[in-house]
């Protein structure tokens with residue numbers, strides 16, 4: 138496992154953080170840049186506090202094709218030459234690092250807070266690096282005749298979370314969109330420290346509340362790796378079913394919302410309802426439509442009996458049929474396709490350069506899927522084919538969702554038909570002290586990455602959460618370039634990113 | 642076009658007949674209004690207290706009465722799991738909303754929660770309710786299950802209830818989330834922009850008490866810390882049926898006894 142100066146691990150494989158230590162920052166910076174040049178993708182980059190206020194910069198580089206993670210670290214203090222200067226993927230990570238630890242990435246192209254977390258620490262930090270009010274900051278701006286600025290949010294027109302969007306336009310065309318978030322910042326990563334405690338699971342279940350299963354699975358797999366807990370095959374299957382139900386519910390909802398955004402009401406109405414039906418299937422598992430309370434360290438808290446399997450099988454059939462009828466209408470309506478086609482297109486090169494994940498990446502023809510690349514739980518035994526499309530536009534993102542819906546529904550049925558016997562919840566022991574783990578799962582928006590480490594007492598001394606939205610918000614900004622501003626709602630919906638999952 | 646009509650026929654009529662007919666079927670493991678029987682408690686047990694993530698439980702040292710604050714409760718049922726005597730159970734009653742914060746606290750003999758608004762405001766609203774939704778740190782679950790009421794399955798519009806884009810067109814706010822410090826200003830401004838008299842509905846444990854973010858310095862322990870709240874809707878998130886019931890109760894459109 139130990140290479141010269143870095144660690145290669147698999148998804149949620151515990152290791153000793155010191156093994157990844159490089160002698161100095163220059164070596165660290167080189168190593169990360171080399172790894173990315175070799176086809177690696179930054180899954181995590183942050184600074185971990187170590188004793189006496191010192192920090193260690195840590196990078197996790199994912200090699201999708203090989204299915205391995207390389208972890209690098211080095212001591213860091215004060216400032217260091219920004220990685221983002223040579224590697225755009227690092228852009229958002231280094232802003233986060235700077236905001237959280239006060240360490241300055243020198244030469245960073247656009248250094249400003251991503252969450253305005255200091256705005257809510259009520260003046261406690263003396264060397265406060267960020268502004269006092271969320272969203273009050275300099276924005277990238279343009280000047281010139283007919284250039285104008287449009288500001289939207291934080292409160293939006295519908296039932297949506299808050300975020301601020303700043304467009305630089307000429308006439309109807311958008312030259313640049315800057316997205317300013319942080320409104321949903323609740324202090325989750327801070328509150329995870331010293332855990333696991335009674336609230337910990339609830340933090341991860343509400344980190345991004347429409348992805349409760351995805352985040353709870355990442356957390357549980359992290360904890361299980363640090364405690365050496367074996368999860369039974371039956372529990373793995375139930376987790377897998379829940380994860381795919383979450384994907385289907387949200388994808389169906391997104392297709393409905395996309396239809397609504399182009400004014401195609403039939404699909405909007407049908408999909409809106411079907412989404413609810415799928416959430417109700419998750420409620421069959423555990424009583425809660427979002428799967429709250431189902432996934433717990435050691436397995437799952439609710440078993441599936443024959444009656445539930447029968448019910449789910451019946452509901453799956455009708456959901457599959459209803460969805461097909463509702464979604465097929467989209468592809469056959471020229472008025473819909475005219476709006477979806479070539480709107481908000483991203484190239485595969487850009488996708489890789491900025492490190493997109495999930496359906497947004499797969500719609501650019503990049504076959505990136507944690508379920509296949511870094512298989513976890515049931516996905517080590519049952520593969521779901523990766524769904525891709527190559528147009529990179531709104532149509533691509535919609536169509537990949539449709540492909541995934543069908544494949545996930547088939548997977549769920551297969552799993553229900555072959556539910557292994559056995560117990561569902563293994564006892565979880567204490568976490569090993571001074572260990573480190575990186576847990577990846579494929580949520581419906583893409584890669585969820587939890588990075589956790591324990592101190593000498595076996596409690597979390599560091600916990601980082603990277604929701605897929607962390608990677609993809611910048612993709613939305615890029616997708617808007619040279620688009621009509623009136624296509625923003627459609628583009629936005631085609632990504633449908635999480636505000637709370639980003640803001641934590 | 643023919644295909645669209647065929648699809649329309651295939652999808653059928655799916656709107657629930659509630660409240661005139663029976664409510665849609667709730668899942669088997671559904672956790673509704675808690676039922677407490679303190680007489681079952683073992684002497685000096687208190688196991689439920691540290692198990693609760695949101696300090697929703699209390700045992701009165703003198704009367705030995707267990708109380709559960711549904712305004713804080715995440716309905717995780719950890720208390721039920723650790724209780725050796727079965728003193729805490731969760732019923733299937735989805736009617737959780739109350740216009741009184743105190744009445745969210747359930748004990749052996751507490752009255753059922755109820756929405757009883759000032760008659761004047763109910764009359765003023767008449768047969769319609771326009772709400773502006775503000776997500777103030779919500780995790781998108783309360784938001785999603787509020788949004789779902791607009792779909793054909795529930796068809797909120799048939800009750801004259803609508804979510805509007807501008808606070809100036811609204812009769813009040815529906816707030817979700819613990820109210821993060823970073824949304825405080827936006828919430829205050831939105832509240833001020835709603836013409837008086839206005840009503841405020843707090844949906845979900847976060848908006849009522851802070852939920853899992855209780856006492857976080859980054860948030861404000863719910864909407865009531867900043868604006869006056871008229872109706873509280875417990876849950877994490879509340880089931881759409883619970884939210885619908887609350888909204889109908891708010892405008893006095895529930896048939897008697899429901």
Ligand code: SF4
Nearest residue numbers: 693714715717718720
């Ligand atoms: S069900 Fe409610 S009262 Fe019981 S432990 Fe969970 S949050 Fe606390």
